[in-house]
Each structure stands twice: as C-alpha cells, then as structure tokens.
Amino acid sequence: MDAKTFDYLYYKTHGYTDEQIRQESGMSADELELMDSALKHILAEIEAERPKAKNIGPDFVKLTRYVYADKSDQQLGMPRPDAIKARSGELVALPAVGTLDFKDISLQETIAKRRSLREYSDESLSLEELSFLLYCGSWARDFRSNERMEITFRNVPSAGSRHPIECFLDVHRVNGIKNGLYYYHPIKHCLILIEEGAGIQQKIFEGCLRQEMVGKAAVNFIYTAVPYRTCWRYGQRGYRYLYLDAGHIGQNLHLASEAIGGGCCMIGAFLDEGLNAALDLDGYEEFVIYVAAIGKRK
Numbered sequence: 001m002d003a004k005t006f007d008y009l010y011y012k013t014h015g016y017t018d019e020q021i022r023q024e025s026g027m028s029a030d031e032l033e034l035m036d037s038a039l040k041h042i043l044a045e046i047e048a049e050r051p052k053a054k055n056i057g058p059d060f061v062k063l064t065r066y067v068y069a070d071k072s073d074q075q076l077g078m079p080r081p082d083a084i085k086a087r088s089g090e091l092v093a094l095p096a097v098g099t100l101d102f103k104d105i106s107l108q109e110t111i112a113k114r115r116s117l118r119e120y121s122d123e124s125l126s127l128e129e130l131s132f133l134l135y136c137g138s139w140a141r142d143f144r145s146n147e148r149m150e151i152t153f154r155n156v157p158s159a160g161s162r163h164p165i166e167c168f169l170d171v172h173r174v175n176g177i178k179n180g181l182y183y184y185h186p187i188k189h190c191l192i193l194i195e196e197g198a199g200i201q202q203k204i205f206e207g208c209l210r211q212e213m214v215g216k217a218a219v220n221f222i223y224t225a226v227p228y229r230t231c232w233r234y235g236q237r238g239y240r241y242l243y244l245d246a247g248h249i250g251q252n253l254h255l256a257s258e259a260i261g262g263g264c265c266m267i268g269a270f271l272d273e274g275l276n277a278a279l280d281l282d283g284y285e286e287f288v289i290y291v292a293a294i295g296k297r298k
C-alpha cells in the first residue's frame with residue numbers, strides 16, 4: 001500500500017471531511033473521487049472490523065490462555081516449518097563472528113550507558129562491527145534439522161527455540177557494501193542483497209513515519225516475524241512469544257551498539273502497510289515487527 005492510499009483510508013476512517021482530506025493530503029477533487037470508487041470495498045471492510053479492534057488487547061490476552069487452546073499443529077502431526085525462509089539474491093560475505101577487535105567495555109558499563117540514541121555521526125560502520133551486531137541479535141550458533149523438527153540456537157532466547165524473527169538491513173553507511181536492503185542469513189552468516197539504492201531507502205523512511213533517525217542512521221535493522229514457525233508448536237499463544245522474542249533481540253542490539261561506540265533507537269511506530277509492502281511481505285505469514293536505527297556516536 002502506498003502512502004497516499006494509507007492517508008486516504010486513515011482520514012476516511014477517522015471522520016475527516018472530503019475538504020479536510022484534500023487539505024491534509026494535497027489530493028485533487030478528481031483524485032479523491034477516484035480513490036472513493038477504487039477503495040470502496042477496503043473501506044467497507046475496515047469499517048465492519050473496527051468494532052472488533054476496540055477490545056482486541058484484553059481479548060487477545062484472555063483467549064490465548066491455555067484453557068482456550070486447541071491442539072497445536074505440531075501436536076496434530078502437521079509437517080514442521082523450516083527454521084529459515086529461503087530468499088534469493090546476490091550473496092555478500094561477512095567477516096567471521098568473533099573477529100572484531102573493540103575496546104573492552106564491561107557489561108555493567110554497557111548496561112549503565114544504554115540510552116536511546118537518535119543523533120549519529122557521519123562515520124560508517126565497519127563490516128566487522130556490523131557482523132558483531134548481527135552475531136549478538138540474530139546469528140545461529142547451532143542448527144539441527146530432521147523430519148520432525150528444524151531448530152536453531154542463538155545468542156538470544158526464544159520460546160521453544162523456534163526463533164521466528166528474521167532480520168533485514170537497510171544499509172546507509174557500512175564500509176565495503178552497497179547501500180540498499182539486505183536479508184541476513186543467520187546460519188550462513190552472510191547477507192543477501194534484496195534491493196539496491198535510494199528508492200527502497202525512501203520507502204523504509206516513509207514506512208517509519210519519516211522519523212529523522214531512520215534517514216540519518218548508518219544502518220536500520222528491520223525485524224520481521226514468521227508466526228507459523230512458533231504457532232506450529234504453540235497455536236495462537238505463539239503470537240505472545242513473537243513480541244517477547246523481538247524484545248530480547250532489541251536489548252542485545254542496544255547493548256551491542258553501545259559496545260562498538262555507537263547507539264541505537266528501537267522503533268515501534270511504523271506503518272505496517274508501508275513497511276510490509278517495501279519488504280514485499282504479505283503482512284500475515286510474515287510481517288515487520290520491530291525496527292532499530294543504529295549509528296556511531298557524534
């Protein structure tokens with residue numbers, strides 16, 4: 001979904017008059033009329049579902065209690081999902097994990113220094129530093145696969161070690177690699193170039209509601225969730241675990257970015273439609289769950 005479509009749907013569902021929509025969005029009367037007819041069905045669907053949204057939080061917490069659960073797909077003997085999603089593109093090697101020679105900083109000091117950082121210097125990250133950040137949050141130290149189960153073990157915990165969180169990078173300033181969108185392969189410890197250039201970066205910036213730090217960061221980590229990897233084992237309760245798993249990754253990333261003389265700001269305020277579209281995700285089988293802007297300290 002593009003930004004204009006999102007704006008139209010948002011304004012319409014929030015009671016703006018046509019006149020106000022034209023003022024806010026800069027759309028012409030003709031454009032608005034076109035949208036009225038093209039988006040009629042989507043608008044009707046949103047309006048019909050909005051009452052459900054009113055109490056979705058408490059309902060979610062209640063209805064994912066064990067007493068409400070059916071047998072999970074794993075308990076029903078359904079085929080196991082893969083631990084990693086296949087992605088294609090140009091492979092980019094990363095320095096091996098553990099090669100970074102950085103100033104030792106104690107865990108206590110790292111924790112004490114951690115703050116959200118939203119202003120960065122123009123300095124680039126080295127590939128070793130990037131490799132270290134990926135090692136801390138996403139790298140798979142072990143991978144086991146058989147017919148019944150496929151599983152990775154990482155430096156962050158995950159319910160059932162399902163590790164449903166995948167990592168993309170929006171690279172702006174990393175020495176030795178082109179700018180653009182990459183996927184991180186946690187077993188091969190390499191990057192896969194998904195899309196090069198400024199076009200994709202602009203979409204990500206807009207998807208993150210034009211928050212300045214996203215444009216200024218050396219790299220933005222974009223985490224996606226693949227819910228079935230966890231829900232195959234835990235049913236709908238698995239959705240609780242996606243967000244918990246993402247939180248662990250975020251904190252490791254925060255501490256790791258402090259340790260390299262940088263800083264990080266986690267981002268939960270983003271347009272789901274815009275970011276999912278930028279990463280070519282359907283928003284159900286896989287969706288953006290968390291973003292982190294990272295750069296060196298000024």
Ligand SMILES: Cc1cc2nc3c(=O)[nH]c(=O)nc-3n(C[C@H](O)[C@H](O)[C@H](O)COP(=O)(O)O)c2cc1C
Nearest residue numbers: 114115116117118211213250265266267268269270
């Ligand atoms: C789940 C989550 C979402 C957040 N989303 C944003 C965001 O979209 N934009 C932003 O500037 N900061 C965001 N933050 C950072 C918080 O604003 C920040 O952690 C908080 O103000 C406390 O400051 P501190 O991290 O420096 O201790 C987010 C933090 C978390 C944990």
